[in-house]
Amino acid sequence: MAFISIRSLTKSYTKGKTSVTPLENLSLDVPQGEFLALMGPSGSGKTTLLNLIAGIDTPSSGQLEINGRNIADLSQRQLTQWRATHVGYIFQLYHLVPVLSAYENIELPLLLGKLTKAERRMKIQAALDLVDLSDRAHHRPAELSGGQEQRVAIARAIVHHPELLVADEPTGDLDRDSADSILTLLQQLATEHGKTIVMVTHDPKAAQAAHRTLHLEKGQLINNPRQ
Amino acid sequence: MLPFTYALRNLFRDLSRLAQTVGGSALVVLLLIASVALNQGMDSVLSASGSAKNVILVGKGSEESIERSEVHLDAESSVITSIRGLEEQLGTPAVSGEITYQAPIRTASGKEDQALLRGVLEKALLVHRSVRLLEGHFPAPGEVMVGKLAHRNLGVDASELALGQRIYFENEALNVSGIFTAPGTVLESEIWFDRNDLASLTQRDTLSAITLRMDNAEFDDVHVFTLQRNDLELAAIREDVYYSKLGAFYQPIKVMIWVTAALVSAGAIFGGLNTLYAAFASRIREMATLQSIGYTRGALLVSLIQESLLATLTGTLLAFLIAYFLLDGRTVPFSVGTFTLILTPQVILTGLAAGILLGTIGTLPPAIRCLSPSLPKALRSS
Numbered sequence: 001m002a003f004i005s006i007r008s009l010t011k012s013y014t015k016g017k018t019s020v021t022p023l024e025n026l027s028l029d030v031p032q033g034e035f036l037a038l039m040g041p042s043g044s045g046k047t048t049l050l051n052l053i054a055g056i057d058t059p060s061s062g063q064l065e066i067n068g069r070n071i072a073d074l075s076q077r078q079l080t081q082w083r084a085t086h087v088g089y090i091f092q093l094y095h096l097v098p099v100l101s102a103y104e105n106i107e108l109p110l111l112l113g114k115l116t117k118a119e120r121r122m123k124i125q126a127a128l129d130l131v132d133l134s135d136r137a138h139h140r141p142a143e144l145s146g147g148q149e150q151r152v153a154i155a156r157a158i159v160h161h162p163e164l165l166v167a168d169e170p171t172g173d174l175d176r177d178s179a180d181s182i183l184t185l186l187q188q189l190a191t192e193h194g195k196t197i198v199m200v201t202h203d204p205k206a207a208q209a210a211h212r213t214l215h216l217e218k219g220q221l222i223n224n225p226r227q
Numbered sequence: 228m229l230p231f232t233y234a235l236r237n238l239f240r241d242l243s244r245l246a247q248t249v250g251g252s253a254l255v256v257l258l259l260i261a262s263v264a265l266n267q268g269m270d271s272v273l274s275a276s277g278s279a280k281n282v283i284l285v286g287k288g289s290e291e292s293i294e295r296s297e298v299h300l301d302a303e304s305s306v307i308t309s310i311r312g313l314e315e316q317l318g319t320p321a322v323s324g325e326i327t328y329q330a331p332i333r334t335a336s337g338k339e340d341q342a343l344l345r346g347v348l349e350k351a352l353l354v355h356r357s358v359r360l361l362e363g364h365f366p367a368p369g370e371v372m373v374g375k376l377a378h379r380n381l382g383v384d385a386s387e388l389a390l391g392q393r394i395y396f397e398n399e400a401l402n403v404s405g406i407f408t409a410p411g412t413v414l415e416s417e418i419w420f421d422r423n424d425l426a427s428l429t430q431r432d433t434l435s436a437i438t439l440r441m442d443n444a445e446f447d448d449v450h451v452f453t454l455q456r457n458d459l460e461l462a463a464i465r466e467d468v469y470y471s472k473l474g475a476f477y478q479p480i481k482v483m484i485w486v487t488a489a490l491v492s493a494g495a496i497f498g499g500l501n502t503l504y505a506a507f508a509s510r511i512r513e514m515a516t517l518q519s520i521g522y523t524r525g526a527l528l529v530s531l532i533q534e535s536l537l538a539t540l541t542g543t544l545l546a547f548l549i550a551y552f553l554l555d556g557r558t559v560p561f562s563v564g565t566f567t568l569i570l571t572p573q574v575i576l577t578g579l580a581a582g583i584l585l586g587t588i589g590t591l592p593p594a595i596r597c598l599s600p601s602l603p604k605a606l607r608s609s
């Protein structure tokens with residue numbers, strides 16, 4: 001069974017009399033440890049799909065199984081808890097908390113668990129080492145470059161060892177070199193650490209870093225070529 | 228739960244907002260405790276002034292105002308002979324016929340202002356039990372004794388009413404022969420004359436009222452006396468009832484105090500709410516991010532409230548400090564006496580409760596508005 005298993009997934013938003021359906025009857029399988037790139041024109045439903053996979057949003061209908069669990073059935077409260085342990089979300093604009101240092105930002109997911117301070121310190125140190133930012137631990141986001149901020153954001157997304165990472169245009173705001181180092185990092189997380197990664201991108205070069213690329217158009221996957 | 232440092236550092240994100248919330252809550256709390264202290268001060272001086280054991284006999288129809296009342300001089304001896312069960316000291320019954328009068332008094336510096344005058348004989352001390360001479364002696368003819376706070380009502384320095392000073396009434400000079408205290412009562416703001424002096428200076432041949440102190444007599448006994456001797460045209464009123472009625476007379480002033488405080492506070496609160504709305508609205512995406520990490524809306528709400536409480540309680544503390552240095556112990560003159568503003572535990576608790584409510588209830592509307600958008604929508608916002 002695939003790590004992510006999506007069957008006939010539909011998401012529509014109704015506002016008053018009008019209703020938008022960004023995703024319609026979509027099916028998709030992603031095996032454990034795969035680094036998947038999602039491409040598609042603006043408004044094609046990429047972020048919507050990512051949010052559903054990450055348990056940020058709930059589907060209108062269909063089945064959405066992550067690691068054998070149908071998260072479409074979870075309540076808001078259960079979803080929040082599920083996110084806290086199983087997902088790391090990486091945003092285009094990093095979304096670091098400006099008043100907290102890199103170290104404290106990375107600590108955020110750990111504070112939801114029951115770890116001691118020393119245990120947290122070890123995990124944060126390991127995450128910082130992985131993204132190669134040990135020397136910036138006590139800097140605030142404003143004191144970091146965009147690439148460094150994104151690496152802190154990745155450390156924050158992985159520090160609690162979730163099996164699933166979702167990234168919405170993680171290199172969209174970065175220069176080529178910074179983007180490349182982020183992509184290398186993601187590749188490493190998939191191949192060496194077994195993370196399943198779904199990444200939305202507009203950049204064909206970024207997509208090349210992934211194991212597989214899917215194209216979304218008007219809420220449908222238009223082709224599904226194995227690479 | 229989010230770490231407390233998060234709330235603490237959020238507080239310093241925008242220093243002008245911090246200044247506004249701290250200053251605004253300090254203003255609201257200060258106004259509140261000032262209003263409560265004013266009310267309490269006025270109430271307590273009036274309630275301390277009247278004793279349930281004292282009965283005032285006034286001229287019929289003048290129950291509302293002793294000043295307008297006229298009582299025949301002979302009534303005093305009739306009271307002494309007719310009513311049984313009055314307090315006595317060394318054979319003198321506690322019955323004091325007095326003249327009360329409001330008139331301008333001039334002090335040595337030439338300043339003239341309305342003062343509360345009382346013409347008494349020494350037995351007045353038998354009914355007004357709170358009065359104690361601090362210095363000097365009871366006034367003989369040509370002399371007065373002044374209450375410790377009388378200078379506040381005259382608007383002069385205490386030294387102008389010190390022992391040995393002269394005051395002028397109706398172009399007559401009088402020596403200050405004594406200073407008395409009557410803690411917490413309106414008497415403390417009065418100037419006491421020898422009764423015959425005041426009678427001749429004001430050219431009257433009647434008393435204003437007779438105050439008597441009951442031992443085992445009851446109010447009804449006094450009331451029955453007024454009915455039996457209806458030729459004297461007297462009405463009896465318990466002293467504490469008289470002063471609480473006087474308090475009702477000041478009700479409109481109290482309402483004004485509250486309305487003013489409420490209007491100014493409303494301005495400060497709406498201003499504060501507005502800045503909070505703006506401050507929280509600018510953090511919608513950040514709070515959505517924290518939710519995506521796994522923090523619940525409840526946890527975020529708690530953090531926002533912590534943040535606000537830090538600001539409003541700092542403001543409350545500031546208000547207490549200002550009140551301590553500017554209000555506590557300050558005396559405020561009003562028409563029948565002088566009251567003191569005191570930061571009683573009740574005043575402090577009221578202020579503290581206000582600070583807590585501002586930080587909690589006041590935070591809810593902006594916090595809820597900022598936490599209500601759906602997660603995907605909030606993550607999109609910039």
Ligand SMILES: Nc1ncnc2c1ncn2[C@@H]1O[C@H](COP(=O)(O)OP(=O)(O)OP(=O)(O)O)[C@@H](O)[C@H]1O
Binds near residue numbers: 013021042046603604
């Ligand atoms: N909360 C919502 N209410 C109504 N419509 C929405 C909502 N969220 C998304 N949509 C609509 O769904 C469609 C897909 O949006 P989505 O954000 O998934 O696109 P996208 O592929 O991520 O685009 P981009 O590349 O610009 O980020 C759009 O037409 C959008 O307007």
Ligand SMILES: [Mg+2]
Binds near residue numbers: 046047048168
């Ligand atoms: Mg998008």
